[in-house]
Amino acid sequence: MRAFRHLDEVRRDFPELAAGVVRVEGITADVSAEARVAAFLAVADARLDGRAESELPEVRAWRRVFSRMGLKPTQYRCASEALLRRYRVERVMPRVHPLVDLCNAVSMAFGVPVAALDLDRVEGSLEVRYARGDEVYHTFAGGTEHPNPGEVVFADAAHRAHARRWTNRQSGYSAVRDGTEAVLIVAEAVHDTAVADVRELTAVLAGEVAGLWSVEPRSAVLDADGARFDLGGG
Template sequence: MHFRHSDDVWAAFPELAAGVLTAGAPAAPVDDRLAAFHTEAKSRLAGSPLSALPEIGAWRRAFSRMGLKPTQYRCAAESLLRRFAKEGSLPRIHPLVDLCNAVSMACAVPVAALDLDRIDGNLEVRPADGREVYVPLSGGSEHPAPGEIVFADTAGNAHARRWTNRQSGLSAVRPGTARVLIVAEAMHDGAAGDVGALLDTLAAELDTLGAAPSRPALLTRADPGFTC
């Protein structure tokens, strides 16, 4: 499977920093691995409002440029931090998802984890043509609006809507998931270094858990692809 951001995305968002890695899906509990990341997230939340965080502010501006209201549609990292601030914890979903969510909050950077075996062909982050099919986590199906940025596979499945806003239930990590593609994306100043550090952290954690992560790869406009 080949993953990339389209030329249209790079042209519209030249400040994008993106990185990927692959791994197995550990089934062992990760609660003892999460505490440090939750502490870092709490520190971020105590220091300033979410809107003042450069990582979140950059995504809000990107959503505005996509024609979306940034207080109605939020990037995944902001949504996680808002829920964590309100409830003091997050529900446990799956060990790998719980770890990715914790690292995402600590860094204020969206992190997607997708079941590789549920992706049909290649995967591209690109503007939708309106024919893609998106399966919400709650079930049913939708068609993204033309021009909306989606994670689309060769068969026309949209594995995320509104870029980093909402992941599809089709490729959500679940019991039985064997292989995972992890994608981190950011837009703020210094994002490339932060995305690299985030993926190095995740790879080290996954290695400790026996998930056999690949070496992280940073993607650029000149070198936008990653082959699993």
């Protein structure tokens, strides 16, 4: 079965982890998500009122995880913190693709990293695991890198790393683009109320995607050892 899962070693070392997944087909780039993006940005505005993104409990928890992985949290930020930091400083969220824009806005509203991957660019199953160091990571600038051994990555059957440093940075190889049709959305949280918040975030995202694209996404919350999500497609 082609599946998405966190390997046991990651679950063992980070038992607080909760993950939400949404799989959807029929995505197009000609949908306007602006009204919904604006609504979620308003939530982010309210959460940032009078405080920095680093004070949010969701972000503080990821900072602790990054420190446990040997990463300096002020040098490598989880995706939601990076988005919120840029938004707080520049007061703008760059537009990329309606689905990516929606995911980014939801990520900022909840303070939780959300990844969106083009499933047609993922070979076989997708596993969140510790890197061996021979995986290939494609940057958005067109270059390639090898993750450091022991680094948490999203890796597929072709030994491509579709994300580096866990929730820090996605790969340009599987980034959602105009021709993308099938997408896997992954939200991951490690704070005290992660399970409940990820469940809400996943339901919200699935509902927004269903409404905007008139599709029927599949979703699940993975919060236990051995939990996996069927990606379909053989």
